[in-house]
Amino acid sequence: MIHKNIVCPVCGAACDDIQIEIKDGKIETKNVCKMGISRFKEITSPRRFKQPLLKFGGKLRPVSWDGALQIAADILTSAKRPLIYIGSETSCEAYEVGLMIGEYLGAIVDTVGNGAIVMGTQEAGKVGATEGQKKNKGDLMVYWGTNPLESMPRQMSRYGVFPRGYWTKRGRFDRTILTVDPRKTLTAKASDLQVQLKPDSDYELVSALLTLLNGRVPHHSVEEITGVSVHVMEEMLDLMKNCNFGTISVGAGLSSSPGKYRNIEIAMSLVKELNKYSKFTLGIIRSHCNAAGFSQVASYMYGYPFGLDFMRGHPRYNPGEFTTVDLLREKDIDAAFVICADLLSQIPPDCATYLEEIPLICLDTIPCPTTSLSDIVLPGVIDSMECEGTFYRLDDVPVYFEPFLDSPFKFTQSNEDTLKQLFEKIKEKKNQDSIFQDSVFPFTYIDDLKTQNCSSRSYTSSGQLSF
Ligand code: SF4
Structure with a gap:
């Protein structure tokens, strides 16, 4: 029997189109990426x-x-x-x-x-969108500090880059991909423009983009600090200002570089400013399900x-x-x-x-x-x-799942x-402890009476027995 529309419990994409067939104790999967397959194989794993x-x-x-x-x-x-x-x-x-x-x-x-991403969002708020909105409307995807082709393999094929949407009928041909990453990742290689900044200079690069956006020229030292020329920054802004619906998808690369949650906060400030020119949103690539x-x-x-x-x-x-x-x-x-x-x-x-x-x-x-x-x-x-x-997907949409x-x-x-069940045991244990604590005085007293046959005793205020 083939089980359809199973939700994958591996990464934040929570793909809900998985097909499973169990034949002679073996699991055959469809629509699952490499990362997902290993999790599905755990069902029959002898290590379990x-x-x-x-x-x-x-x-x-x-x-x-x-x-x-x-x-x-x-x-x-x-x-x-x-x-x-x-x-x-x-x-x-x-x-x-x-x-x-x-x-x-x-x-x-x-x-x-x-945690850093959540704290950044608490500081600056969030202009977000569902993955479905990105699929139907998004014509500019910015991947900042993340490599979804390896950490969330189906995000690009299901939502972000390749699928045909209502206003993006030609799929990949209707979209521009921009990657900001110090590494030459697979995602960067598949992009239209890769901005290879120096490690740990994300905050400076976003600050420079904001400066340019406000009509000023950033200090020349920023080129040396970030490794990105002002000309490339202007090219980035040109793409961002002239799209119809853009998204910056951030990952752990941004939130774990110096500045931590402040990087997310300033990225959100950039998104807010870009909304003066076009519709722009911030997304989070969450690599855990x-x-x-x-x-x-x-x-x-x-x-x-x-x-x-x-x-x-x-x-x-x-x-x-x-x-x-x-x-x-x-x-x-x-x-x-x-x-x-x-x-x-x-x-x-x-x-x-x-x-x-x-x-x-x-x-x-x-x-x-x-x-x-x-x-x-x-x-x-x-x-x-x-x-x-229920899982929450990377875009904070709840996905209900049923088992097969x-x-x-x-x-x-x-x-x-x-x-x-553990909670019940904890409550029982706590109740027992409190009964014991409440009754420790009379029990000790009675035991003492039995063993020592002594009636001339009293208790101090701290509960100590005295004669
Ligand atoms: S992209 Fe993520 S959720 Fe989708 S199949 Fe791969 S591991 Fe599973």
Whole structure:
């Protein structure tokens, strides 16, 4: 049987036209790029986690589902400042439960990358467009600090460059592609104009473009700093001012160069200025599948897009203090729960060393460096293939997906289900602890009476027994 219109759970494009056929236990795919195929093959991969694992004697060994959840709940409830790190390869429904667990525990909840882009958007706002609008109207695509031909292979063929749209009937022939990147990437080679600026000079180049746009000539030193001549800058502006519908798609190359979120802010200022001449928008190339989803869910639930600290009983947001790398570097957490992410591969070595020292719980589908460090591994269900849910696409459009397979596990139907079951265990554990705390006085007292047969005792105000 052929399953149609399956959503790919790999990159931000969330392609929803995938066809799958399972023949004799083998998976045949259609419309999937190379990156996507490897994820679909995980379904039948022999490396996949098939049961919960607990580290014992330095090795991960099978354990019962209930036992694994119980120990995970014990670790999280007994930690003073746990971190819940939720990756992007799971559904918004799982994000919701993860955030609720964080609020209940007074933990910190954070997610993968994209923080600088979100902060830049918070500073400057966003003139955005859906990928469908770009397909139908867009006649100028600017790729700045991103290489979608390799990081999001079907973005150009489905939306940005090659498809025929309502006002772009000749597809690629009706579009101009401009790439701004220090590297000669595949995308740059496929462009009409490549601006090869010097590394880390994005802010200066955008500033110079804004200066030119306002009718002034930038200081001559900018040519040396950026490696781009004023003549080329004027050529860029000429393309931007004279298009009908332009988009600057930014990627991690822009947000991770010095200036970080200020680069996004000034790029947005450029987009705002360009709207005086033509319709112009800013897009984000998100290389992880539901990277846009966490900000959406966390923002509508608590008002902040990432790095939420619930320690005081209400959400607090301060990037640089309540964000994962900073917490690990300051040794400010005492347990971590990593959900659908390979955190260890994304953090600096000093942070990785500290992560190794604290109790670590992982929820994932296949082994990765983070799971090898974990004390407990909960097997993950693959979203969009084995359970339903919602992803947010790179342009912040929600995409609902339905599975074509059942969950491979009897004990859980989805990652959302796993988190809900864990939440129940956490609540039970907390209730038990509070009952014990409330009743520690009479129990201790009764026990003492039995064992020591002593009735002439009293308790100090701090609860100490005195005779
Ligand atoms: S472009 Fe991204 S979402 Fe589309 S098939 Fe490739 S990996 Fe999957």
